[in-house]
Amino acid sequence: MASIIHLSKLHILILLVFCSCFLHNTYVTSVTLSLDTDKQTLFYMKSQTITQPPDALATWDPNTSPCNWTRVSCGDHGQRVVDVDLSGLGISGPVNPHIGNLSFLRTLQLQENQFQGIIPETITNLLRLRILNISFNSIQGAIPANISRCMKLRIVDFMQNKLSGSIPEDLTLLVNLQILNLAGNHLSGSIPPSIGNLSSLLTLKLGTNTLSGPIPGDLSRLVNLKNLDLTINNLTGIVPPSIYNMSSLETLAVASNDLGGDIPYNVGDTLPNLQIFNFCINKFTGTIPGSLHNLTKIRGIRMAHNRLHGTVPPGLGNLPELEMYNMLASRT
Numbered sequence: 001m002a003s004i005i006h007l008s009k010l011h012i013l014i015l016l017v018f019c020s021c022f023l024h025n026t027y028v029t030s031v032t033l034s035l036d037t038d039k040q041t042l043f044y045m046k047s048q049t050i051t052q053p054p055d056a057l058a059t060w061d062p063n064t065s066p067c068n069w070t071r072v073s074c075g076d077h078g079q080r081v082v083d084v085d086l087s088g089l090g091i092s093g094p095v096n097p098h099i100g101n102l103s104f105l106r107t108l109q110l111q112e113n114q115f116q117g118i119i120p121e122t123i124t125n126l127l128r129l130r131i132l133n134i135s136f137n138s139i140q141g142a143i144p145a146n147i148s149r150c151m152k153l154r155i156v157d158f159m160q161n162k163l164s165g166s167i168p169e170d171l172t173l174l175v176n177l178q179i180l181n182l183a184g185n186h187l188s189g190s191i192p193p194s195i196g197n198l199s200s201l202l203t204l205k206l207g208t209n210t211l212s213g214p215i216p217g218d219l220s221r222l223v224n225l226k227n228l229d230l231t232i233n234n235l236t237g238i239v240p241p242s243i244y245n246m247s248s249l250e251t252l253a254v255a256s257n258d259l260g261g262d263i264p265y266n267v268g269d270t271l272p273n274l275q276i277f278n279f280c281i282n283k284f285t286g287t288i289p290g291s292l293h294n295l296t297k298i299r300g301i302r303m304a305h306n307r308l309h310g311t312v313p314p315g316l317g318n319l320p321e322l323e324m325y326n327m328l329a330s331r332t
Helices: 002-024 035-047 097-101 121-125 169-173 193-197 217-221 241-245
Strands: 072-074 081-085 092-094 107-109 114-116 131-133 155-157 162-165 179-181 186-189 203-205 210-213 227-229 234-238 251-253 258-262 276-278 283-287 300-302 307-309 324-326
Touching (some): 097 121, 169 193
Parallel strands (some): 210 234, 234 258, 251 276
Antiparallel strands (some): 072 081
């Protein structure tokens, strides 16, 4: 009998421990998620948050539906929270792991705050997420390795944080991605050639990191790409010739690297939509391309501090959109 009583006490203890874990970890997968758990999650996040102004989330009242809260939107039938916008509220502290409970979320905007800590792994539970913007914060650590679980992502913007480590291959599995902005971090390693698989990509910004190695020629497979920014890294080698044939490009910026080789003479013909051409502070050689005057949409040309020679092509002053150019200062 004593052993039976002891066994019952053990069961009760296990049950109490389970309940305690359930209360303190509401993002565990066993929870049945609903609009009510969305409300609990958001209100818990608010309780851990200081905003500027302090009453920015005053409508977040636990006695009302989150569908009526400011900066929160629900789906057509008011069943679940689908959009959360906490941008520009001066929020400090970590991104709460409970965010992974908002399983119907399509848009998460946390930019322009003072978030610290890491990107919680629970973000990869947001399988319906289309927009993830955590730019202009102080987030550290690595990009979640299994971010490819969020297969519907179209925008990933982690610009201007303190992210480190390499660019995970999982990012290159997000085939619906249109904007990938990782600029202004501490990312290292090489640029994965598999980024060339992101056929929907319009903008790729990897500038101001410590990336090294060559520019993958595979990037030229991004036939819809308009903006390519690789400035301020430690990239070496040449710009692959196929990059100069990406006729969709509007911005081509590789300044402040350790790149060399000649710039093709006919670049002004093969990149007809170019608006920003920034190649300064590298080791490019050869003559200044004579076809630059054919870039009728160009707004800025920067080629100074290289090893170029020759004269400035005539006709640049007649380009209707040109605002500035520099290409004469040399680099030894």
